[in-house]
Amino acid sequence: MSKKKIIVIGAGFAGIKATKTLSKKLKNEAEITLIDKHSYHTMMTQLHEVAAGRVPFTNAQYDLHKLFAHRKNVQILTDEVLGLDQAGKTVTTKSSGTLAYDYVIVAIGGEPNDFGVPGVKDHAFTLWSMADALKIKRHLEAIVEKASLEHDDAKRKAMLNFVVAGSGFTGIEMVGELIDWRKVVARDYKLDEAEISLNVVEMMPTILNTLDRADADKVVTYLGKKNVNLLLNQTITEVASDHIKIKDGADIPTHTLIWTTGVQGNTQAQAYGLAESERGHRLTANAYMEAIGFEDQGVYVAGDVSGFIEEATGRPTPQIVEAAEQTAHTAADNIIAAIKGGDKHQFVGKYQGTMVSVGSKWGVASLMGKLHLSGFFAMAVKHLIYILYTLQIGSLWYFFTYLKNEFFHTPNNRNLFRGHTSRLGNVLWSVPLRIFYGLVWLTEASTKWIGDGQLLHPSTWFGKGSWFTNDLHFPFAWLKETADVAAGASTGAADTTAAASGAATSGAAEATQSAAEFGLSYSYGHEPMAVLDKVPHWLEPVFKVMIPNKEVALLMQKFMSIVEVALAFALIVGAFTWLAAAATAALTVMFSLSGMFYWVNIWFIFVAIALMNGSGRSFGLDKWLQPWLQKHFFKWWYGKSKSLYK
Ligand SMILES: Cc1cc2nc3c(=O)[nH]c(=O)nc-3n(C[C@H](O)[C@H](O)[C@H](O)COP(=O)(O)OP(=O)(O)OC[C@H]3O[C@@H](n4cnc5c(N)ncnc54)[C@H](O)[C@@H]3O)c2cc1C
Incomplete structure (x- = not known):
């Protein structure tokens, strides 16, 4: 066929x-x-x-x-x-x-539908395509810059008067963004914020007329608080380059009319x-x-x-x-x-509901006509819907792009978390921490490799106490049934001061637990307390599947020792730092759940999280590795993006 x-x-x-x-x-x-x-x-x-x-x-x-x-x-x-x-x-x-x-x-x-109003096509801005949005953006920057140098008060006022025509979703979302924008440009161009006037002209007596009235009223109150003027029952009859005419009203001087009155x-x-x-x-x-x-x-x-x-x-x-x-x-x-x-x-x-954002931090949402949200939660739902959309269209690339631009790389605090998630700091300051943390892992891993041997004499490596021998170091009770863990018990007890490698047999751990004292830093003479003294019951079946017997346990010990060294080097040289740091956090959690980790070293997790800040891009290989990978891997995976597909 x-x-x-x-x-x-x-x-x-x-x-x-x-x-x-x-x-x-x-x-x-x-x-x-x-x-x-x-x-x-x-x-x-x-x-x-x-x-x-x-x-x-x-x-x-x-x-x-x-x-x-x-x-x-x-x-x-x-x-x-x-x-x-x-x-x-x-x-x-x-x-x-x-x-x-x-x-x-x-x-x-x-x-956009201009309803035949004269001057809209020539002088108003519409918002229905990328070209429209970029035209507004450039105009906003240019007009504020021009106004900041204008000596004539009336002209300056007209330039700083911004009008949105229409109070549907598009109009209210647009003016909502301008609330956040006003703060930024006032600061950048050394203007008084009160000089910049935001207005919505609506021919009906109410705004957001397809929304539940209670939700719309919340928006009215919010706009009032943010000094947005609502000009209700007003019809625009003509638009010129420097003013608009209102039916039965005075002309409004403005150089910026954003027309959002309807769609056809x-x-x-x-x-x-x-x-x-x-x-x-x-x-x-x-x-x-x-x-x-x-x-x-x-x-x-x-x-x-x-x-x-x-x-x-x-x-x-x-x-x-x-x-x-x-x-x-x-x-x-x-x-x-x-x-x-x-x-x-x-x-x-x-239709499951409606969500209207009014700026980056506040909005209203009505879900299935039953659940009405406003503020943070409404915006959180709106973001969730966008995130689900990126997943629904099967695009991890745009999933991450969305997260990056909406949460992690938003300048001027313009995001739902008021900038707390997007402070852009200099990663240079975390380079010493990255190298130190890498060295900590290297030290820990080296005890597993070397055992009782000496670092500078490789011929003594892999001897007694090394995780590369047939001595069992994992403290799990079910392994005891399949193997003699006596040898492991002695070396395990010796390991109690070692953090990530601090394997203790459950017996040894239980013995020391009674004398152990809780503390987040080691104090002299005190016995540190393990996060857990043994694997919790609910997790035991999972561990049993992963490490069912001594043979697998010995293999796993060697594998872990190799992984730890690899992670340590990755951190020290700053290669795949995000992944390496995240992996160390995950390993630390796993060790804690295995009864093999002490409270005094719990800082591993917090340091690992801190190092997921791109610290490998400063004096690290990630500076070259990540751009190279992005260029070549994504080109291979997605093909080359073009401005025209023929
Ligand atoms: C600022 C704004 C905010 C909005 N907010 C919301 C919201 O919160 N919730 C909501 O549900 N809706 C919202 N909407 C409305 C929503 O975006 C539209 O309903 C939706 O985009 C309609 O999808 P569509 O596929 O029909 O058309 P579009 O998304 O407009 O896509 C049409 C496509 O056709 C292409 N095209 C047009 N003519 C041609 C041609 N001759 N040849 C080839 N290609 C052509 C265009 O380039 C475009 O890519 C908003 C709209 C705007 C502008």
Whole structure:
């Protein structure tokens, strides 16, 4: 059977979902081409963060090749689709000619609706693409810099007056980011924060009108506290470069109007010859997400551009991520059914909730209409959803990118933890600690290698007390049943001062426990106390599986000794420091749970955590190793990212 050709137009939330689903379920039956104007998937839901300079733009650009690197049945094409010939079953692109399809999904998203207000196109900023977000970002920087040098008070005031039109999710999230941004620019440009005025103009008497009223009221109170002016019942009638006109009101001087009053379907779809709704340019669809008028002809629509009328509300599907993904899933499922057979799938919208962030630290969330959160917890849920999204699209790369830019590398305290998770210090100061800690592990490991021998005389190594002999050092009771641990008992007792290597037989440990005193540092004459005197009952079965008998135990002893030396050297030379430090923390926990570790050395864990700060990049091999690996490993794994995929 020849493979079916499927074209997905638009790599937004809908296009990505459809392509992933089709690729997974039609491994051998289809070739899928995902076409987008850009080489990346734009995380639209983060554009306000990019616009206000909280996160780098790369945080919101998910390279399509990275997302589909291992999907053999998916081709990526960077191009603009200009037209669709339903009879000839082809799409026409701007630069790659005409492409044939058996099935096509149109998922080209939405666009801002200016409602015909004069001047919006020429003078307002919209926020519906990466280009829009970067344009706002550059303008914000330029206008504040200009204002800081302006002597004329009226002109300066106009430049520092920022207006957001519309109080939907996009508008409120945008002004929320500006609250954080205001603090930073005021400091950088030596302005009084009160000089920078933030305003939201809304034609309705209330804001966030699709939200639960109690949640919306919390936002009103929060915005009030942050000195954001809400101009309610106000309609913008005209926009000029240095002011806006309000119906029945005075002109508002401003050089920055961010227009977020509404979304309509992408009007480029008008050239595709599909049926549109009367209002909002949505492509009409039946419950199978087939384009009306082209049912059973292989033309499907999904996402913001689609307009299936939901029975529950009598309105088109909402223009939100959940609806985009669910409509895409329906379209993909029905293509799969058409190719492989099976029942068709009807779309039924199931929306789990809404989350609105107001800046980096505060937000509101309504989950399943039942659980209402605000502040830290609402934001935590929102982050969790994003993190799950990166995992759902199968991208560890963007999982880490998200964590890095939202939590660990956010300048100016602009994150949920108010900067506590992203202090960027100089790792130079932890280099001595790294080398010292490596030497501690080397010393401990060397006693295991050398035993009673002498370091400077290799011929004496591996003798009595060494972990490379057939003496058993692990103190586990079940090994006693299979082996004579007498020899181990004497050397184990000798080891009690050694930390990581401090194996004591359970008998010896129990004997010393009675005299042992708890302490986090050693004091002269006192017997240090083990963290645990033996393996806890709940863990014993796991240890028994890992180390069932003496033979395995002896092998394990040798292996551990080698691993410890490797970790020690990795720390000293600063190679794979993060992994090495994390491994030492894990080993310390394991030793503690084995009854082989003392409270006085519990600092191992905290030092290990501290050294996961990239300390290997200063006077360590990681400085060269990590960039080299990132370049070569990721290039091998994902292929080379390009600005155009042809
Ligand atoms: C600032 C902001 C915040 C938001 N916050 C939320 C939120 O918190 N929760 C929520 O649920 N929703 C939110 N949304 C809405 C959400 O982003 C959209 O509903 C969602 O992106 C729709 O997905 P989509 O795939 O239909 O379209 P899009 O994500 O817009 O993707 C459309 C894709 O089609 C491509 N394309 C367009 N025309 C062509 C063409 N002719 N040829 C080829 N490719 C083309 C575009 O490049 C784009 O990649 C927010 C939107 C914005 C702007």
